[in-house]
Amino acid sequence: MAEKEHHNKKFYHLTRLERLAQLKAEMHLSEADMAVLSGEKSLSPVEADHMIENVIGTFSLPMGIARYFRVNGREIPIPMVVEEPSIVAGASFMARLSLGTGGFFAHTTAPEMIGQVQVLDLEDLSSARMKLLAVKESLLAEAAKVDPLLKELGGGPKDLEVRLISESPIGPFLVVHLIVDVRDAMGANAINTAVERLTHRVEEITGGRVLLRILSNLADRRLARARVTILKNDLAFDGFTGKDVRDGIIAAWAFARADPYRAATHNKGIMNGIDPVVIATGNDWRAVEAGAHAYAARNGRYTSLSTWEKDANGDLAGTLEMPLAVGTIGGATRVHPAAQANLRLMGIDSASELAQVIVSVGLAQNLAALRALATEGIQRGHMGLHARQVAIAAGAKGDQINQLAEKLVQEKAIRIDRASVILKEWRN
Ligand code: MEV
Numbered sequence: 001m002a003e004k005e006h007h008n009k010k011f012y013h014l015t016r017l018e019r020l021a022q023l024k025a026e027m028h029l030s031e032a033d034m035a036v037l038s039g040e041k042s043l044s045p046v047e048a049d050h051m052i053e054n055v056i057g058t059f060s061l062p063m064g065i066a067r068y069f070r071v072n073g074r075e076i077p078i079p080m081v082v083e084e085p086s087i088v089a090g091a092s093f094m095a096r097l098s099l100g101t102g103g104f105f106a107h108t109t110a111p112e113m114i115g116q117v118q119v120l121d122l123e124d125l126s127s128a129r130m131k132l133l134a135v136k137e138s139l140l141a142e143a144a145k146v147d148p149l150l151k152e153l154g155g156g157p158k159d160l161e162v163r164l165i166s167e168s169p170i171g172p173f174l175v176v177h178l179i180v181d182v183r184d185a186m187g188a189n190a191i192n193t194a195v196e197r198l199t200h201r202v203e204e205i206t207g208g209r210v211l212l213r214i215l216s217n218l219a220d221r222r223l224a225r226a227r228v229t230i231l232k233n234d235l236a237f238d239g240f241t242g243k244d245v246r247d248g249i250i251a252a253w254a255f256a257r258a259d260p261y262r263a264a265t266h267n268k269g270i271m272n273g274i275d276p277v278v279i280a281t282g283n284d285w286r287a288v289e290a291g292a293h294a295y296a297a298r299n300g301r302y303t304s305l306s307t308w309e310k311d312a313n314g315d316l317a318g319t320l321e322m323p324l325a326v327g328t329i330g331g332a333t334r335v336h337p338a339a340q341a342n343l344r345l346m347g348i349d350s351a352s353e354l355a356q357v358i359v360s361v362g363l364a365q366n367l368a369a370l371r372a373l374a375t376e377g378i379q380r381g382h383m384g385l386h387a388r389q390v391a392i393a394a395g396a397k398g399d400q401i402n403q404l405a406e407k408l409v410q411e412k413a414i415r416i417d418r419a420s421v422i423l424k425e426w427r428n
Pocket residue numbers: 084265266267268269270272369370373378
């Protein structure tokens with residue numbers, strides 16, 4: 001373990017090819033997986049043409065690996081697909097700080113998704129509700145017919161609720177919620193097919209007219225939860241004591257707890273960790289985003305998804321709870337070659353474990369942002385990386401990129417116009 005840790009510590013000093021070689025050995029990956037992960041043989045235009053409409057090509061993004069993540073006792077390399085500098089470094093750094101207390105501890109609720117059926121044109125809403133609830137079991141049995149395999153795997157329709165919407169721009173109506181355990185799928189297809197199947201019976205039973213039949217992205221029955229403790233002493237750096245940093249992080253969180261303007265940015269920082277892994281595994285990041293923000297507003301006022309507090313030892317304790325509708329089977333998770341390779345890279349074969357890892361990365365990312373904001377400010381850490389992007393945009397190549405970035409940071413002028421002038425001077 002000590003040797004492995006030592007090995008990992010140098011990951012960012014390795015060349016890109018050395019990093020690939022290290023991961024290959026560590027996670028026992030095939031040559032084919034390596035070709036996909038390096039980007040040499042990822043999604044082809046021909047494969048892409050089968051995925052969406054009017055395809056002309058593909059679009060690439062950088063994929064980095066966050067290190068030091070220990071989730072429920074297992075060390076896991078985290079693939080992150082994202083364009084923003086500092087995210088992978090920030091997550092890795094916080095994951096390293098968490099090792100003092102064993103890393104992240106995460107769990108998930110059952111993978112239950114909600115499908116909604118809107119029932120219109122009813123006078124007797126309460127009676128219609130009773131009639132539906134009275135035959136709940138037969139409605140569940142009907143919905144189960146769409147996917148017998150899901151049922152065999154322990155999933156399938158689990159419950160049915162009927163909600164009365166008493167006020168809306170078109171007056172009152174009923175909403176049926178079908179709750180389906182979707183096992184290792186994201187679940188959109190399973191849910192949408194199941195609710196469509198119920199249309200006829202719901203109309204027959206209520207005498208109403210069914211309009212919308214679609215899943216809800218407020219997946220509040222499919223939650224992922226993580227917790228972490230950072231030793232106070234591990235938080236100290238430069239001129240900041242551990243206590244300063246801990247209390248600063250708690251005050252930063254309190255700001256997000258109390259103010260929606262801050263909560264939006266605070267939660268964006270969490271999604272900086274969540275989305276890159278959701279994308280790396282071929283999952284629907286818009287669904288995850290929608291679920292996260294709706295959950296953050298579930299009590300009527302938008303607030304922070306995470307909590308940060310001081311524990312009995314004076315250490316910093318963080319938690320994150322949010323809906324996470326991600327799958328390891330079906331959709332792009334199966335079709336995109338990198339999605340499958342990334343699951344093998346992480347050694348993950350169930351949607352619940354994937355969600356546990358993702359929620360842990362979200363918590364780490366939140367901590368990285370709050371730690372920076374509550375101490376030296378976000379710009380210092382960002383500057384070096386941002387300067388590299390500016391240098392590249394100005395046309396720097398090879399060794400020039402780092403040299404130019406350093407000069408821009410020294411001058412505190414990380415601007416493309418200044419970068420172009422310096423480059424021109426050097427070239428002359
Ligand atoms: C930037 O991408 C994310 C942060 O704004 C998050 C936060 O403010 O907590 C730094």
